Each structure stands twice: as structure tokens, then as C-alpha cells.
Amino acid sequence: xxxxxxxxxxxxxxxxxxxxxxxxxxxxxxxxxxxxxxxxxxxxxxxxxxxxxxxxxxxxxxxxxxxxxxxxxxxxxxxxxxxxxxxxxxxxxxxxxxxxxxxxx
Numbered sequence: 001x002x003x004x005x006x007x008x009x010x011x012x013x014x015x016x017x018x019x020x021x022x023x024x025x026x027x028x029x030x031x032x033x034x035x036x037x038x039x040x041x042x043x044x045x046x047x048x049x050x051x052x053x054x055x056x057x058x059x060x061x062x063x064x065x066x067x068x069x070x071x072x073x074x075x076x077x078x079x080x081x082x083x084x085x086x087x088x089x090x091x092x093x094x095x096x097x098x099x100x101x102x103x104x105x
Contacts, residue, residue: 006041010075011048015039017071018064029097037064038085038097047078051085051099 008030012022015032024031028041036056040049050068052061065081072079083102087095 007045010077011039014068014071014075014077017074018067035087036060039079040082046076047080048072049082050079051082054084054086054100056084 006028008022008025011030015022020033020036022030022032023034030039030041032038035053037050037052040051042049050065052064061081065079068079081102082099084100086098086100088098090096
């Protein structure tokens with residue numbers, strides 16, 4: 001399958017398979033289910049980075065990862081778990097996204 005650059009429609013299909021929804025998209029980031037996790041487009045159109053909100057529980061992450069992976073695979077895409085993120089308020093009502101990459105054991 002030829003996947004277009006930043007294929008938001010395909011990402012929506014992937015998360016919809018889990019009963020989730022893209023609630024906000026900005027640049028290369030898609031926030032899912034009101035900030036539970038986000039998917040990030042990469043330079044490769046068939047790959048997405050996955051970050052969970054620091055407030056999301058480990059059980060949620062462990063349940064969600066295989067479901068996302070399976071839904072992405074059906075659409076010839078791959079998801080790589082990268083770590084966690086948090087939103088930090090900035091002046092003017094905006095937010096900074098702070099990423100915390102996983103440390104491999």
C-alpha cells in the first residue's frame with residue numbers, strides 16, 4: 001500500500017479500531033482520547049511514534065500497545081513505543097509538550 005505523508009485518515013482508522021478517537025492534531029502530533037496518548041508522524045510515512053501521557057497507567061499502556069500494533073499492521077503501518085509525555089502550560093493558554101523517551105533495559 002502506498003501511504004501518503006502524514007496520513008491522518010489512516011491514523012483515525014487505526015485508533016477507531018480500538019474505540020478511540022483523534023481529539024486534536026497539530027503539526028506531526030495526534031492526541032488521542034483527550035490526551036491519553038499521542039501518535040507522532042515520522043519521516044517514514046508508514047511509521048508512527050507512540051507516547052503515553054505520564055498520567056496514563058501502565059495497565060492502560062500494556063493493554064493498548066498490542067491493539068494499536070495490530071490495527072496499524074492491517075494498514076501496512078508500524079508503531080514504535082517511544083516513551084511518555086506531559087503537557088506543561090505556557091503563557092497565553094498554550095502548552096509545551098515534554099517528551100520522556102524510554103530507557104531500554
